[in-house]
Amino acid sequence: MKEYLIILVGAVLVNNYVLAKFLGICPFLGVSKKLDSAFGMSVAVIFVMALATAVTWPIYTYILVPKGLSYLQTIVFILIIAALVQFVEIALKKYIPALHKALGIYLPLITTNCAVLGVTILNLDEGYTFGQSLVNAVGSGLGFLLAMVLFSGVRSRVDAAAGSTPKAFQGIPITLVAAAICSVSFMGFSGIVDGLFK
Amino acid sequence: MGVGSMLFPVIIVGGIGLLSSIILVVAAKVMALPADELFDKVRAELPGANCGACGYAGCDDYAKAVAHDGAKTNLCVPGGDAVGHKLSEAMGVAFEDVEEQYAVVRCSGNCYATDSIMDYEGKQSCAACNFFYQGKGSCSHGCLGYGDCIAACQYGAISIVDGIAVIDKAVCVGCGMCAKACPNHLITVIPATSTVYVGCSSHDKGAFTRKVCKNGCIGCKKCEKTCENGAVTVTDNLASIDPRKCTSCGACVTACPTGAIVTCASRCEAIVGE
Amino acid sequence: MKELLKPVVVLTVICVVASALLGLTYDKTAPLIAQAEKEASDAAMQAVVPGSTTFTELALEGMENVLIAAKDDSGNGYAFKVKDKGFGGVYNVMVGIGNDGRITGVKLLDNSETPGLGSKTGADAFTGQFPGKDKSLEGVDAVTGATISSNAFFRCVDTAYQAYEAVGEGA
Amino acid sequence: MSVLQKTLKGAKVAHFKNTENCESTPMPLPKEVCISMSQHMGPPCNPLVKKGDAVKVGTMIGDSEAFLSAPIHSSVSGTVSAVEEIVTATGSRCQVVIIQTDGEQAVDEAIKPPEIENHPEFVKAIRASGLVGLGGAGFPTHIKMNPKNLSEVDTLVVNAAECEPYITSDYRTIIERPQDILDGIAAIKKYVGITQVKIAVENNKPQAIEMLRRLTGDDPSIEVCSLKAIYPKGAEKVTAYETTGRVIKEGMLPADVGVIVENVTTTAFIGQYLRTGMPLVTKTLTVDGGAVAEPKNVVAPIGAHFSDVIDFCGGYKCTPKKLIMGGPMMGTLVFDDTYPVLKNNNALLAFDESQTAVYEEQPCIRCGRCIQACPYHLMPRMIEKAYESDNIPMLHKLKVSLCMECGCCSFVCPAKRNLTFTNKMAKQKLRAATAKK
Amino acid sequence: MITPSPHFRDDINTRKIMLTVATALLPALVMSIFYFGIRALLLTAVCVVSCVVFEYLFAKVTKKPVTISDCSAVVTGIILAFNVPVTLPFWMAVFGSFIAIVVVKCLFGGIGCNFANPAATARIFLLVSFGNQMTHWIAPHAAIDAVATATPLKLISAGQTDQLPSLWNMLIGNRGGSLGETCALALIVGGLYLIWNGVIGWQIPVTLIGSVFVFALLFGQDPFYAVLSGGVMIGAFFMATDYSTSPVTTKGKVIFAIGIGFITMVIRVFCNYPEGMSFAILLMNILVPHIDSLTITKPFGAVFEQKKQ
């Protein structure tokens, strides 16, 4: 239990994918304008991250490694994720249209979100077990959600004042500066994992 | 070496590729929903200005109407003929000309023609100034010159020249956003072919108008009498020109004693002449 | 049917071709990669045990923080690759210990310390203090502002000594 | 009002009641009056006279069928010289009747005290008097006196708060015409079936409070409520809440919670009218401001030009920078002093240079003072932002439609933002947007 | 002249407010000069001047109206100086001012538009960049190049509670720490002055100090030391109350202050940094837009339609 918590807290607060590890920056910049879409996107990401981890971990551990083919990791993983996302989209559209309406528009964006491929690869780099990997996937997704939700508020403030921002900084640049401030604030949590679970 | 080292990779990656493509193809088949391809096609052709000139709530709405409700394909004003053609093509219907339009400001009360009655120090916007005595000008119908219309125009067609708004016909696409923004409803969208229009909106009595503005329409009816095509009528102290009858001959322009009837060329010159 | 089959075939063929090519190249480059890795590891070991050229790996049981324990074939001493947790996470150190039980050299390997702070524990100014010291590490100063990283380094050295003693007993 | 009830917020506005000891004095008859056909809420009246007609004091010169209108009477005797259209200070157009006075002030023959037996007759008489709310809004009083739920209306709140700075005309009414007030209250009690009366006075007028308490001391149904002098205690919903604890909800009328709120001078006029039958033809205004030579309370004929009123007060000391019709918090500016006195004018202020700082709008510093100050707990700063970004749903959510334009938010804003005015524009924008739907 | 109503305004303005805040910070400045010597004054001057100059230059470069006359940069400068050790090299202070004024404030549109507290953010940037210099605290009345002393928080986190200064010394500021944060008494006096003046409400300071107290108890620490050490006092009265970066409604302010208290104690107790005030302020700053939109006031007499199903 404790080890799972360690992974979870670490993934959400300390090694936040967006603010500390630089994964999934594109949606972070692109979809954080409104709280609703930030939330929707994040939920979709959590979902796909967990699903992708659940599929890729066994394939890597039980097929690629025994055959000495771990170098195929990249190609196999991305293929699986791409197919998975597309499949999930089709399936949701057909069977759970309500959910598709909420998350559907974000799904195609996810294939090219480094956070998803990143989490599957990093899980293996860290040598996590299947359970740990799943927890890490969900935790990273939650970290992504936290960053997105927090940032959507900041964005609303920043965008509302966009008129008084210098021309050259309007749009993406000022958003990045805001991200810098958010990311520096998260540094305060460094060491929290050791501190909490001493 | 060789075959051996290639066998497993090929089997595994090929297998996953095969499997996933089969699943996708089957899934697409089994779970297929009618895609709204027509909508996508139509929407892709629209300029995306979401100006509402078509009469629908934005481009998506218009695309939907074209794709499913048989709306006309020539309603997108900013897109002009080009978009009209493409939409017709996408829908497989005959193309009708888009009526090209542009916006004109029906006020000629620039700073040489009329005065300001008060020293307005409040918020610098037409809508705000209009709250006080219907604006700072001695003519309460006139252009306030704070440029609410400029802010509304996505195309940068409007500028303030000598205290009144002037629209550059060459830049204006006729979306009508400015007309909605003007608190005095001075801006109207007219067909591109009509180059003569009345540059005044005052229904005040002629005597009063003459007092407050040199360029205002005083309702003298000279234009009505001059026009051979019967395009000009004066109602309620204000002339109006029916663009369908007007041949842009310019007779009324010369006849007007105050210069309230103008040509768009003279207006556009004002912009360049500045 | 054809329209159903085509995607399947195309994707499969692309996969097959791609993976075949990858398999081939892997065969070609794998030895190179392994060699590069070994060289790096050897270089680190050689750096901490002066005069050494080749090493024999020793088996150590029950010490999960010791990644590699190796004995210099020419008898100059031992090299231990030890892991611990630093400020930022992984913290690997190579420690060389001579036959006299004194440190012959240390080297910071993989780490995720803050560049400019914790990463200073990899700089010569810090690691240069170690050679010649014994287990007590008397006179070694921590890097100011990076106590946590320094302590991680000290713990690594400590672990290396434990491994050294274990090896010594075994030998 | 219970002890636990929280009072509504507001702004600590200085009082400047400079003219509180200036007895109201009638001004000499002007040469010409200009009587507007729009002196009330609701559609303007139609002129009943034309150029050349002779009129007398009290002659009805304008009326309308419309529900929310009240007739208009001539304030002088003389000849109509013109009926024309003007643009009013608030931007609407209306007709005015211009009358040249003959100096005789002959009273119209039809004028006589009304005979009233019952409620419908009372309402009819009030309408005939041309009375509209003298508290500022100009709401026709006969409609207030005739609520749909007559039987449920049990309380009359006499609004003598007079919360705006400078203005003392209501105060003078209390001091000078207490009997009119009591008569008015008695009439309303009798015909509208009121059981309790609250007289709301701000505690910066201790003399008035003391006097009213003395006069009503033996009547248990009348209570004189002393309200803390935090602007705007005179605003209808605020007054009703502070005196009775009843909340007039969004979309409700005072009558829906059983209350009629009536300005004190309006009440006094009812008393006077029932006695004399003279319709509303004069109005007491406070004339003050740095540019006025002798500030005083003036009884002016309705329709008198401001310039004549000011001349009576010794003319200008210096060039006025701002001419305010009404109080400084809510009044409207006029740009020239030919504007006529209206029924619901209660002050005319001519501010000099030193009183008219031009406040340059600075960026909002998010201090939250505007939110703290708004008596209605609105969020002016947020409304401003929503207005600027055209966020109609947000304007709706922020309930900008409730804003009474009291001016507290603009008053307290350290960045000098024109919040009240933006609210006004936002209200218009929201109305336009909802109308479209 | 025609202007919208009201035609009569309170005579308060932005500059008066900022100067009042600056005045309220004076007692703490005097105390810090008393404890740390003239360099405290110099460092504050460097921060203030560089803040003002950066704001001026930014306006010039971007061709915007120069706003230095509102004096908000002065307040930022003083607060920034109060948040760093007295030994900090001047150029680092200038860098901090750059971050505060240019990066955090002006780029976002200047006063009122910044979502993060300029001084707190700058302090964190400095802390992250110059860990050594930013944690080089000297004892009161010690020479500038004296060996570093431990702050009370450092002692608490190191478990050396027996070496803590007495509560009285904590109150009057006779302890190691950042330039302006040590003398709790002076800060409280300044804070009360601001509350009395109506520049700030009592809600944020009281709730913040209260929540630090409560969470300290919950986390098993001495609440009095928790409240008097580190930047709690300056944070509660001067930094968490910054208008731009705190919620506008009373309810929001209370939530905000509780959040700061909680995060401060979490960082102090569980994280690497001995002090969490500035991080907590910054983290809660980020939440302010959400707090604001959740605490929209209910207007007097408003009727909200029932949500449609």
Place this chain on the structure above:
Amino acid sequence: MSNPNKPSNWRVLTNGILKENPTLVLILGTCPTLAVTTMAVNGIGMGIAATVVLICSNIVISLLKNIIPDKVRIPCYIVVIASFVTLVQFIVKAYAPDLDKALGVYLPLIVVNCIILGRAEMFANKNTVLASACDGIGMGIGFTLALFAMGSIREILGNGTWMSGAEWLGIQNGVSLHWDNPIIVFLLAPGGFLVFGALIALVNHLTHGKAIKKKEFGCAGCPSAAACAAVRKGGADE
């Protein structure tokens, strides 16, 4: 975009460097940009790796564009890209193991770099092999330059060195400024965001500066609005 005369290959190539710089103008591939640019040399390494993948995949995809059916377009592209990425991984691991460590997980993540997939979708899919190759080269150089610039700024400010760790490029030790107190924050995540934002703003300023100003004049009732409108009219006729 219905311009019939396609831009020349040279134009395509140079486009990527400033006008359509993938990182600083199109804002694609943000993650590696931010993550690996703590050192100038990492920027170069990442840039070169991505460029190689970009060129190769552009070529292959434009070759295959008529064969690949729509339904499996994305998976096919991804497989092609992933293969090249894996190849590059082999090479880097074998010849520049230090760079491999520095790039870490971002090396395999080139697969999902939006630049590559984006160019495949937007360009290679529609253009000839040669044009696609040119596009790949142009975009690749643009990407590399941007990363190099960012890496240089961050390394100089944050570490007080420049081009250190470039042994695999044959550069020994790089330049050291002998700065006792570099501003470490520039090496960390916040510094990354900050420098990236500043660079984009700079490019914004350099490229759009004129355009934005023109628009502003047209709208804000500035004295030269009329002249501006005339200029714009002239521009439209061009």
